Amino acid sequence: MTRLSVDIGGTFTDLVLETEGRRHARKVLTTPRAPEEAVLAGTRALLGDAGRAFGDIAVFVHGTTLATNAIIERKGALTALVATEGFRDVVEIADEGRYDQYDVFIDKPVPLVPRRLRFTVPERIDVEGRVRLPLDESAVRAVAAQLREAGVQSVAVALLHAYRNGDHERRIRDILQAECPDLAVTLASEVAPEIREYERTSTAIANAYVQPMMAGYLGRLAKAFAAEGSRAPIHLMTSGGSLASLETARRFPIRLVESGPAGGAILAAGIAAERGLAKVLSFDMGGTTAKICLIEDAKPLTSRSFEVDRAARFLKGSGLPVRIPVIEMVEIGAGGGSLARLDALRRITVGPDSAGSEPGPACYGRGGTIPTVTDADLALGRIDPGRFAGGSIALSPAAAEAAIHAAIGAPLSLDLPAAAYGIVEIVDENMANAARVHAVERGLVAADHVLVAFGGAAPLHASRLAEKLGIRRVVVPADAGVGSAIGFLRAPAAYDLVRSRYMRLDRFDLAAANDLLAAMAAEAGALAASAAGSRPLTERRLCFMRYLGQGHEIPVALPGRDLTEADIDGLRASFEAEYGQLFQRPIPGATIEVLSWAVRIGTEEEAADILPDAAPCAGPDAIGRRRVILDGGGAATEVAVYARSDFAPGGTIRGPALIVEEGTSTFVGALFRAQMDGGGALVLERVLS
Template identity: 50%
Template sequence: MSNPNIRVGVDIGGTFTDVALQHPGGLSTGKVLTNYSQPEQAILDGILKAAETAGIPLTDIGQVIHGTTLVTNALIERRGAKLAFITTEGFRDVVEMRSENRFEQYDLNLTLPTPLVARKDRFTMNERVAADGSVLLALDPTEVDAMVQTILDGGYEAVAVGFMHAYANPAHEQMVAEALRKAAPDLSISISSVISPQMREFERFNTVIANAYVQPQVADYLGRLVARLRDEGISAPVFMMHSGGGLISVETASAEPVRLLESGPAGGAIFAADFAMAHGIDKVLSFDMGGTTAKICLIEDGTPKTANTFEVARTYRFKKGSGMPVSTPVVEMVEIGAGGGSIASIDAMGRIQVGPRSAASEPGPACYQRGGEEPTVTDSNLTLGRLDAENFAGGAIPLSVDLAHGAISSRLGEKLGMDPSQAAFGVTEMVDENMANAARVHTVENGRDIEHFTMIAFGGGAPLHACRLCEKLGIEALIIPPGAGVGSAIGFLKAPFSYEASRGLFQRLDAFDAGTVNAALQELEAEARAFVSEGAGDAETTTRLTAHMRYSGQGWEIPVVLPYRSFTDSDHTALLAAFEEAYRTLFGRVIDDLAVEVTNWSLTVASVLPEVPKAGRHLTGLPLGGGKTREFFDAAQRQTVTAREVERSTMTPGVIVEGPAVVVENETSTIVTSAYSVIGQGDGSLLLLRKGAEQ
């Protein structure tokens, strides 16, 4: 019989599938290579591995929480359903015309990303709703019937419907959806007034198209996963991590898969936020580096920064504006193609470049001995002595130093006149500098000074690179939590059930209509609570309200968090004050005598989690005696050094080891450069402090 206290979190990444099993005796983890043809098989393999370690039968598992890159990968690789898009007459080409933004203004041969739906599959109807929801041109039922027949004749697997201003009045979209469902009950149908009921047709249309494009595939995958779990005796309910940092049911995820875009990285941000609260740190930079990508997120006062838009599948050197913008709640982070499997190459100017291409798990880095021939970051770390060839992934994946040397030498070293160690150092320095630049830009864009932050690093690759990254960024303190190698999977177990409902409702503050706003917020709260109750039942919840506001004439708004209550018409002054405070934080000033307007409202209902226990924090300690040594290349000294090698289990609270050192465990290794010391903490974390820094 299943036990509700036994929960398992599963994160499918581009290279590894991570499993974290929480049980009364503690936490057991597993890490297996991702199976691209049958991802559910890797999940079962990982769960079985963790359950065997814990000595727990699979039938005892009471809850499964899953995060996946399936949606992101399907959009990037254009592996989705045969899709039709229905929109308002005259707006057929919105998704192709995009916005006026030219993401690379000096490239005369600039090519815009190709829409998910070809023009021949985009259809229009004679209807029009105004921005205030009034019907300017009613939809003719005869035209609806003709459109249904067109869709049936086209053999489409999915349909997206996006009419102008449907967020203000969804009646026309609902009419088309009902007619399609009546004629073809098995057809996948997504309407923008449900998937993204917000202003801006380009983003709204993109979002509903993306949802419809992946919906059949995601629904099929989740159905197979649940069935396989049942076959193995796991009858527990399955929940999904959504990109906003909470849990939703499998049914909701199947209907709105666009909410899963960043589900894995969101779990990592929750994981880091939990440790930020445990250590009483209010300014944290989370650094998640896996086998394929690296993700950086700002966490302040224990809460990851969130946004209501996200750009997926950037096509031009990861430049902002070159991808597909979607309007969905998301933990805001910067993501670059810099993971352990990222491939190193030489560009036309003779420079080492790393990523965004990845060797992933098939065939993997050269040192994996699975057929990979191109040099990767993992090959470079092995060459530099930062990885133990015999104990990688707890010994489950033996590494070949010779194959790593061969790949680096043939593809990089010989062309640059360098020996393998020099070329490997060039690879790691390049990837570290790329990540440092991304972190600098991310913090500056949010009006923050990065040197005032503490880094929390996790993922299989982050502990190898985090110390060097802190050196480059001027960060003096770094935390490596226990279970860092499977951090996102553990984060799933710490996430609340939550749902964010949003609504486009344009108003200027000088004409603030409290009655209209209150009515809309009540509807949003009812919608959000209905979804949260699917998993949390009658559990205590919290409600967070965000107004998206801007100065009149500006192109984009900023999120302004407000207390959730019933508004009155006189509250426009309080809203203005809150907006100016948020605007000043971001831009350092406000603009006098310019009207302010609200474009969208977002309301999040989340279950209340137990209070995070405070960690016993140690800033000084007693040196650890004994132990063995090994050599690795220390980037701080630009030379190979003899370093202490210590088992993580020996880093008990208050124990200190001076760098250079390597702290080893099954899922990863932590490199401590000569500029830092490492101290064991009360909660099992490692605290790395810059030598001589005041704390």
């Protein structure tokens, strides 16, 4: 079977082709104006390497950051909002919280829909789903006329309590599509049928904002592959770590916002399972961003909410909330293309903006003049300019050095090694700080974890990041440069559905709960089946519970069948056990309520076999030597350069050293030794304190 996976990033598009037990990988520069062009060019090259044709592709899995980048860069469709009369400013009022209580100049997230494009219509549905005020259809038609006049391309409909009864939202869609046939319409009751008006409205707006762009791109991609002779259905990676069909992705593109990083987390979870690692810190550093994810017992931590475009990098509440299933991670603007400059206090700052693929870092010779992390790594000697991206991109050390000198060295009176090292140290500390915060927020210690590093830039920075975090072991998997794309091919086909329906355990409506869960299972099953093909599906059910009067709830597992009277007492016991684990002790006799219900239907994940240990042996001969700056002192040290393909299982070398391969290079710090394990991964162990 021939399987293709593609991960579009801000700088590079990564492609992996697996056929007859062999893996072929490529990195090509992303083509932002028409992303499908890079996908087609890279696929043609890969198929040529493997001696295959487009018609041989049986599985095609795709992930992309296009939706995320469109929101961050404000390059989505001209979008409007239709809300219940009196609720025009939900996205401005938000939850009335302040993410930084003492900052009088706080920058709140800017809504994707300006106030002039927020419209309201008379209607009202109560919390039980009863119609209190019928929908004023003439008002909807008046709004349609205003949308046409304003040239709106997409609209989000988010009415009060529509999660309980979406009839009014569906009728508004019918009217708008009749009046404006080319208008894309997103319903909050379909995208996020949950309580909490602000989060539901924000999610619907975000989906509407990216839907025309993503639907257009996915349509062009499918048409282009069909024209080349491919008959394989296109599966999209979701932010929750599962696969969705092309049609599902077109309807709900907001579920793709973290699709690329999710693939990396799946790869890291698989590496943890194969090596019996209980605590893993996934480190994915590409050309534009760095992603850090905690993985416990070979399972990435997950969440039902996510924030896009944070105004303050590490502060919750400073971004636009979206209610989607997501693998929980922290993402910062720290990639190979992140721009370095001096701030108003003449301090070196790196990111969050990136040179991307156009023009790219200064060393690419494509017009970039501001230094980047890649320029600094090249100036320090960590990158072999003749081997970068498999030799497909010629790098200019002179251009990198000139950019660093002009932007950092000359203004601070620093020589080139000190200026370049300063850039790298700042970006490494930014990533280390993000990892510390991410771990502390979850009551964990980063130093207790094994670092799994992948992406084009991560293996270059993993040694230093491990030093800063106190981590003693780093794993760099095979083909680390295209790690997320490899993770796509391990992802299950699944769909998660969450719906709010309030119940108290002491007044539990058994029939209503079973009817709701059955309907959710049918809907989720239909959406999962389109991506699963002939693979069997399994079902998992949850409910979200809390004590009466509390502000937030915790997940509790449900049996995968209809509930019975006997299960009600079991729900109380399960909730109290989960609550006690989080907060030390439950509250005896307190009233418990259920707010939301969740169903996940998907294919089973294959159990991983533990890899055998590889007996240590001598490493391969060096293929050359390079002068590398190891610290801020400026003195260069000559280090050995090894080809990763020359390593055999157990092969061991001591740092400092460089291990080069087509998609990335691994820098082995002076405090580490590197050994190839039985699964082809490089394991860096700290041997000096």
